[in-house]
Amino acid sequence: MPLAPDLSAGAQAIARLSPGGPLVLALSGGGDSMALACLMAREAARSGREFHALVVDHRLRSESGEEAALAARRAEALGAIAHRLVWENPAPGQAAARLARHRLLADATRALGADTVFLGHTADDVIETMLMRLSRAGANWRGLAAMGETAISPVWPEGRGVRLARPLVRVSRAQLRLYLQAENVDWIDDPSNTNAAFERVRVRARAPLPDSQTGRRLLALNSAALETDRAVRRAARALVEAGSEILPWGAAVLQPALFARVADDVAARALEALILAVSGEPAAPAPQTVSRMLDAVRAGQAFTAAGVMLTARGVLGRDPGAATGRADGSAGASSLRVEPGECAIFDGRMMVCAGTLPLRVEALAQRNTVVDGVPAPLRPSLAAITGADGLAIAGRDSVSGGGAAGALIAERLAGLLGVSMDGTGS
Numbered sequence: 551m552p553l554a555p556d557l558s559a560g561a562q563a564i565a566r567l568s569p570g571g572p573l574v575l576a577l578s579g580g581g582d583s584m585a586l587a588c589l590m591a592r593e594a595a596r597s598g599r600e601f602h603a604l605v606v607d608h609r610l611r612s613e614s615g616e617e618a619a620l621a622a623r624r625a626e627a628l629g630a631i632a633h634r635l636v637w638e639n640p641a642p643g644q645a646a647a648r649l650a651r652h653r654l655l656a657d658a659t660r661a662l663g664a665d666t667v668f669l670g671h672t673a674d675d676v677i678e679t680m681l682m683r684l685s686r687a688g689a690n691w692r693g694l695a696a697m698g699e700t701a702i703s704p705v706w707p708e709g710r711g712v713r714l715a716r717p718l719v720r721v722s723r724a725q726l727r728l729y730l731q732a733e734n735v736d737w738i739d740d741p742s743n744t745n746a747a748f749e750r751v752r753v754r755a756r757a758p759l760p761d762s763q764t765g766r767r768l769l770a771l772n773s774a775a776l777e778t779d780r781a782v783r784r785a786a787r788a789l790v791e792a793g794s795e796i797l798p799w800g801a802a803v804l805q806p807a808l809f810a811r812v813a814d815d816v817a818a819r820a821l822e823a824l825i826l827a828v829s830g831e832p833a834a835p836a837p838q839t840v841s842r843m844l845d846a847v848r849a850g851q852a853f854t855a856a857g858v859m860l861t862a863r864g865v866l867g868r869d870p871g872a873a874t875g876r877a878d879g880s881a882g883a884s885s886l887r888v889e890p891g892e893c894a895i896f897d898g899r900m901m902v903c904a905g906t907l908p909l910r911v912e913a914l915a916q917r918n919t920v921v922d923g924v925p926a927p928l929r930p931s932l933a934a935i936t937g938a939d940g941l942a943i944a945g946r947d948s949v950s951g952g953g954a955a956g957a958l959i960a961e962r963l964a965g966l967l968g969v970s971m972d973g974t975g976s
Contacts (some may be wrong), residue, residue, distance in 0.1 A: 573601045611741075617740075667713070677769065901958055907950050912934055
């Protein structure tokens with residue numbers, strides 16, 4: 551049957567957002583993701599591409615296994631190859647479930663040879679997210695830039711190289727239900743979607759519908775904010791490329807004068823990305839923390855927060871306390887053993903690959919090791935690799951057995967801002 555205009559635009563976006571390779575959908579079995587499954591099945595039939603449905607069983611309710619099996623069967627009936635992904639050690643709370651879901655989705659997407667996983671978020675979800683963000687203390691215009699059509703995976707490092715695609719963010723939930731009814735496709739109603747213990751459910755009860763006057767105004771604000779966000783990101787990318795130099799051992803040298811010349815929003819976005827890339831931390835620092843560090847960058851002052859240490863000379867490196875542990879008992883980065891022929895990520899920031907010999911990776915800490923060119927306060931956070939030939943500093947020294955190591959700063963910046971750097975300098 552012909553698709554309504556909004557649905558038709560969503561269907562066309564599937565091929566645009568993922569032009570080649572397998573089509574991969576995160577399928578809950580609810581109405582939104584089942585509608586997207588129908589549209590993706592059409593695209594798969596048109597293009598001859600494989601279509602995979604990833605069904606996550608969070609195991610938070612006794613019925614979850616049965617519901618996951620039902621969702622998988624319904625996906626297969628549409629022509630998809632269904633994969634059930636089980637959260638093995640479930641923890642309470644929607645935030646923990648969301649992160650676990652995205653870790654499972656990212657791993658499965660990469661295993662299928664894809665780099666994009668589709669989500670069934672709707673215009674209703676956009677409005678709800680905007681209202682939730684704007685209710686937070688210290689909210690600003692970025693709260694309006696909710697749920698763009700594409701985003702990087704929200705988990706790190708598990709989500710490396712995986713994008714999220716949302717082709718239905720301008721389609722209402724009601725439209726999707728009508729489409730499913732016309733297609734005679736059933737869906738699952740998750741009882742947690744009516745549980746007022748969750749913030750989103752409470753917001754949903756008072757949120758305007760997308761087709762209402764207020765809803766349309768909010769969606770227009772969202773579109774404008776997303777465009778502003780893209781402009782800020784482009785400017786931040788230019789600042790990072792011109793105003794920072796990546797050091798291969800896992801730091802960046804910032805130019806205070808360039809950070810002082812640009813608007814606060816641009817400088818803060820650039821610094822936020824650099825903090826994430828250097829620290830290896832999974833979550834963005836609080837805006838207030840970024841603002842204070844930006845003041846320090848511009849003033850040429852030292853500052854430590856959010857997993858990084860800024861020296862007075864503008865070198866931004868991993869905070870040694872975060873890497874080695876703190877006096878209060880806070881744990882540092884876990885040491886790694888990398889077997890021959892394997893690769894592993896240390897502390898979310900350094901990729902280490904073993905050649906013919908096993909390697910051990912840990913923070914250098916207080917070892918009496920001379921490391922020229924690295925500010926003394928940052929030396930304890932260096933990634934130290936021990937192999938048959940002795941100790942090597944990741945990103946500086948050759949590694950035993952033909953192994954290799956390199957910082958992930960450039961890769962992370964590319965994901966966050968689209969920055970083009972070779973990892974050895976700007």
